[in-house]
Structure formats: C-alpha cells, structure tokens
Amino acid sequence: MTIRDAPPSEVEPRDASRPAGPLGRLGITMSDHRRVVFTVWVLLLIGLGSLAPSVFSSLAGAGWQANGSESVQVRELARSHLGGNSSAAVQVVVHSDTAVFGDPAMLRAVDGIGDVLRGDPRFGEVIAPQPGQSISPDRHTAIVIAGAAADTDAMVSAVDDHKAALSALSRDGVEVYPTGASALWSDFNTANHDAMITAELFSWPVTLAIMVLAFGSLVAAGLPLLLTIAGLVASAGGLVLLNEVTPISVWAMNFAMMFALALGIDYALFIVSRFRDATGRTDPRTAVRETMDTAGKAVVLSGLTVLVSLSAVLLVPAPAVRTMAVGIMLAVGFVLLATMTLLPAALGGLGSRVDAGSLPWARDRELRSPAFTRWGMLMHRHPWPFGLAALGILVALSIPVVGLTVAMPSISVVPEDAAVRQGYSVVAQEFGPGAPGALQIVTPAADVAATVVAAHGTGIASVTPPQAASDGSGYVFLEAIPAVDPSSPRMGSILDGLRERLPADALVGGAAAENLDLQTALDDNLPMVVGIILLLGFVLLLVALQAPLIAVLGTVVSLLSTGAAFGVARLIFQDGHGSGLLGFTPQGFLDGWGPVFFFAMIFAIAMDYTVFLLATAKEHFERTGDPVQAQVDGLAHSGRVILAAAAVMVAVFLTFALSDPLPPKEMGIVLGVAVLLDATLVRLMLLPVLLRLTGRAAWWSPSWLRRVLPDIRFAH
Structure with missing residues (x-):
C-alpha cells in the first residue's frame, strides 16, 4: 500500500473544536495580569540592564583553542615552568629606520616597555632583546618578550590595558608595536566592536522602515522592536552574569545581538500579524487566546528548533565556539520568554489600538x-x-x-593600521616570514639532543638554542622557525612532520600550532x-x-x-x-x-x-x-x-x-x-x-x- 492509498481514517483531519490549549491559557493569564507582567519585566530589565553596558569590557577576549590539544598543553607548561614564554606572551617590537639597538633612543624605548609591563602581575618574566634571537641582523629591530602569567583571556585584557601606553613610547624615530596572539585578539576585538556598532546603527533604521511597511501601523511596527530591545538588554546582562561562572567570548555578544534582533522581529511579526487578524472578528482577550494557541505554538516550536540546532555546537571542544553558541541560545531564550509573556500582555492591553498610527494605504489588517x-x-x-x-x-x-x-584566520583579519599587524610585518621582514608563527617545543631535558636534531627538518628555517626551565622541573624550551608565513597552506604539513620526527615526550605548540589544532x-x-x-x-x-x-x-x-x-x-x-x-x-x-x-x-x-x-x-x-x-x-x-x-x-x-x-x-x-x-x-x-x-x-x-x-x- 502506498502513502496515497492510506485508509481515509488516517488522513482525515482531527476535530479542531477544543478548549484553549496551554499556550492559549498562558496568553490569557499574561493579558489578565499585564500589570504584574510589566512590573516583572521592568525589574528584570533594570537589573540586567545595569550590567549590559559593561558587556564588551567584561567578556573574554580569546578562547580560540582546541581543549586538550598538544598545543594547549605546551602553552600551559610554558606558563607554569618557563616564565610564561608561550603563545599568549606579548612580543613588543621596537623598530627604527635610522637608530640601531644600543642607541639611546632604542634603549629608552626598551626600558620604557619594561617599566610599563613589570608592574602588572598578569605578565611573567620580561625578557630583554637577545642577540641572535630577538635582535635583527641589521640591529634596527628588537623584540621585548613579556611572558604570560595569566590565562589567555586575562592576557588579552592586559594588552587592552597597556597597549596605549606602549604605543605612546613611539618617538624620536623609534616605533613600538605590541604584537603576538594576545595583541592580535585585543586589536581584533576592538575593530570587531567598532564594526558591530556601525552595523547596528545602519540596521535599526532599516529595520524600522521594513516594519512600518510590513504592518502599515506605527504601533504594530514598534512592538517587535520593543520586544527585541527587551531581549537584547536581558541577554547582554545575562552574558555578564554568566561570564562570572565561566569565560564567555566577546564574540557571543555579536551573535546574540544579531539573533535577538532577527528572531525577535520574526516571532513578533508572526504573533502580531495573527493578533491583528483576530481582533477584526473577536474581542482582545479571545484574540490573544487564539493567537497564542496558533501562532504562539509555531513560535515555541521554532525557538526550540533554533535552540536544539545550536546545542550541537556545544560538542566542539573550543571555548570561543561553544560560548558563541551559548550567547545565541541565551538571546533566543530571552526573546522567546518575552514573546510568550510580555507580548501577549501588551497585545491584551492594546486590543484594537494595535493599529493606531495606521498609514493611509494600510487600513486592512487581514492576515490572508x-x-x-x-x-x-x-x-x-x-x-x-x-x-x-x-x-x-x-x-x-x-x-x-x-x-x-577552510583555515583559521590570518593576520589580515585586523585592519592594516592596527599596531599588531604593523608589528607582525616588521617581524616577518626583519626575521623571516615564519618568525611571527614560531613553533614552540617543550621537551624533557633527557631528550634535548635528539629534539634539537629532529627539529632541523623540512620546512624549518632555523632553531633557537635550548633554554632550561629555571624552576628545576626538567623541562627545556626551544623554538623552530618555519620557512613559510604562518597562514601558508604548507604550515599544516610542516607541523605534522615536526611532530612525527620529535621524541615521543616532546610537545609542539605556539600560536600557529594552536590554530592548526x-x-x-x-x-x-x-x-x-x-x-x-x-x-x-x-x-x-x-x-x-x-x-x-x-x-x-x-x-x-x-x-x-x-x-x-x-x-x-x-x-x-x-x-x-x-x-x-x-x-x-x-x-x-x-x-x-x-x-x-x-x-x-x-x-x-x-x-x-x-x-x-x-x-x-x-x-x-x-x-x-x-x-x-x-x-x-x-x-x-x-x-x-x-x-x-x-x-x-x-x-x-x-x-x-x-x-x-x-x-x-x-x-x-x-x-x-x-x-x-x-x-x-x-x-x-x-x-x-x-x-x-x-x-x-x-x-x-x-x-x-x-x-x-x-x-x-x-x-x-
């Protein structure tokens, strides 16, 4: 028997006459007790809204890593035993076209960098430029390394706090550029924040215009925007609170704002359109009930679909990716809550006045x-x-x-005038294209000789001298400088080859390795x-x-x-x-x-x-x-x-x-x-x-x- 031949009893519609369903009863309750609903939402928005302005400064700035990966192990070992000289360390580039290292202007800049960084406990050991390692062959460029004594998010915040003071040391023909992974995320997050504000300034007027055209009524058009604002404020404050429990990527707010605006308007459009249609043939209370029993049910199912789709992303072992999903889910949750409570309360209070401010050509409120x-x-x-x-x-x-x-983003994700990109370019030019993506190797002291031999292989331009940990842990640190730019497609095979050649207990990390992992x-x-x-x-x-x-x-x-x-x-x-x-x-x-x-x-x-x-x-x-x-x-x-x-x-x-x-x-x-x-x-x-x-x-x-x-x- 085919589907089309199914017995009539299995395709005929069910009896549609029934009392109000759970969502219909919820809508009536919200409408009948709208003063309580409004009061609760006002208190909620005041509480969470007081936290919302700090969302960008509070949220985490990093988290782009694969938890449990070899490169993350290297970073943690370097932080614990090697003065923090890890991928999260800050490299401050000092460059001059005229002066060389040893000249007073260059030395003043290097001393100034030390003065700025040594007072912050988030920075570990501050390592002065070393000949043959962090001083360029022509001596026009030197690099001061500030170890990471805190986690990656704290290091991004540390760069945020000090990059202006570091850049202010640029004078007398000497330029100072904070660079490295922590500085990269600091500059990128700043540019990203500015881009989001610009996008929001453009999107809100366009959104309002579309709402007015869609509804033909100023009041009806305003309801989705008010609902969305409530969801945005609540989710922003909620992210700040959640960040106290576990670090939440600042990117979570980007996606939360986008989805709160988009889905909040989606849901409100569906609900308000259905309500306007119902008010043409029944009283406001019944219209709320009918709306929530039909359109409200579709909105709940839609919201659940969005939430379960995003929940699958939580399986990816990357904090930034997981928390972006959490940010969207939190925003969708607040928008859904507002749609199920605040919106029916507002509609029940407005009744037919939902069409107030109707434009001359849009008097018809029929849904069909x-x-x-x-x-x-x-x-x-x-x-x-x-x-x-x-x-x-x-x-x-x-x-x-x-x-x-697909590949992880390169340095080009930040604007060309960003300090981190300028410092990156100087390092690549003076020390070789692979210098900004140095591969860091941590090995037990017993394997140092074999590690040094194995590190000199295909795709590696040079290897730095081994440095033993000063805490007696027995770890030794060295760097393998690739022969190619960190964003080159060859980096993956170079990293794989290096890991295959090294002794079993030697681990390879660094910013480039973290991206590849x-x-x-x-x-x-x-x-x-x-x-x-x-x-x-x-x-x-x-x-x-x-x-x-x-x-x-x-x-x-x-x-x-x-x-x-x-x-x-x-x-x-x-x-x-x-x-x-x-x-x-x-x-x-x-x-x-x-x-x-x-x-x-x-x-x-x-x-x-x-x-x-x-x-x-x-x-x-x-x-x-x-x-x-x-x-x-x-x-x-x-x-x-x-x-x-x-x-x-x-x-x-x-x-x-x-x-x-x-x-x-x-x-x-x-x-x-x-x-x-x-x-x-x-x-x-x-x-x-x-x-x-x-x-x-x-x-x-x-x-x-x-x-x-x-x-x-x-x-x-």
Missing part, C-alpha cells in the same frame, strides 16, 4: 494576503516550472562547495554536528507536524539554502569575486570556524521559516482536510510575514558587510545570502511546490506514530 493567495494558486497550477527553477538555482550555487577550503578539531567534529542538527531538526518537525513525509522534506530542503550559501561564500571569500566592491583582500579560504557555526545558524534560521510555513499549512489542513487548501492558504497566511521577516534578517546581516574586519563581513554576507535564498527560493517556492506534488500524502501519518507522538494541533 491576496497577492500570496494568487502566488499559491499559480504554483498549484504550474508546480514543475517553479520547482525546477528554484531547485536549479540552488543546486548551481551549491556546486562551488566542492572546492571550498583548532582547525583539526573543527573538521573532526563537523560531521557529528551536522548529523545531530539534521536528526534533531527532523524529530522536532515530526513532533510538530505529525507527518513523516513533510518532516523529511522540510529538513532536506533546508540543506539546499545552506549549501547554496556556502557556495556563494567560496566564490566571494575564497575566490575573491566581488572583493573589490566589498572592500577586502581575500585570504584564499573561508575562516575555519565557519562550516560548523554557519551551518548551525543557517539551518536554525531555515527551520524557523519552515515551521512558520508548515505550521500554518497544517492548521488549514486540520480545519478542512483539503491539501490544496492547506498549500494555498498556508502560503496566503504566512507568505507576507516570512517575506517581511526575511527582509529584516537580510538587512541586519548584510549591514555587517560594511565592517572592516573580515570575520564579521563573512558572517554577515553568508547569513544574509542564506536567508535571502531560503525565504525566496525554498520557503516561498520549493516547499509549496512539494506540498502541491505530494498532496494528501504530505500530511499522512501511520496510526501507530500518531499514538506515540504528543497531540499537537494548530487549528483553533
């Missing part, structure tokens, strides 16, 4: 869109041309994924993360829709927009198409954290729209039992909301394309392209076509499955 009704009928009559066109475009854009290359961890965990996200996404759709076929199709088509977005990412960021227009120099690869994190975010957003569309279609199928009505009315009632929500998301994400640092630019463009493709080609074309082609089979479910799954219905 005539334009999308016609669009749905057009695809019903001609499904194949639309389906094949959408599928062809998505597949064509996905093909470049085959040649996608993190990239390995990301690559190794990617299949597991993708598999878990797909499985959880399917299960949630199955529970929500109670129909196996459409749950499978909804999950699979979400992969198309994800693949297309990564294909576009390769064309732009790896191959450099459009780089001149976007104002960046391509690195020749996509940043290594992109596949894991972007996949989780894109899939979460895609499933967000999937739930909105299919929940609406399921509601109409439950009411009528007619798959044609479900397909057309599902699109007629949700198409305008999906399009408006997508426009807001695209506007929010693409404003990050204006930033100078490359990672936020990648993030904004990849996510913006993904949302644009998903909303237009997948949700408004391909998925409705699949509903048309599968017909009643899309909503069929075997009786045993219906008994196992919870009874979730959307018809009111």
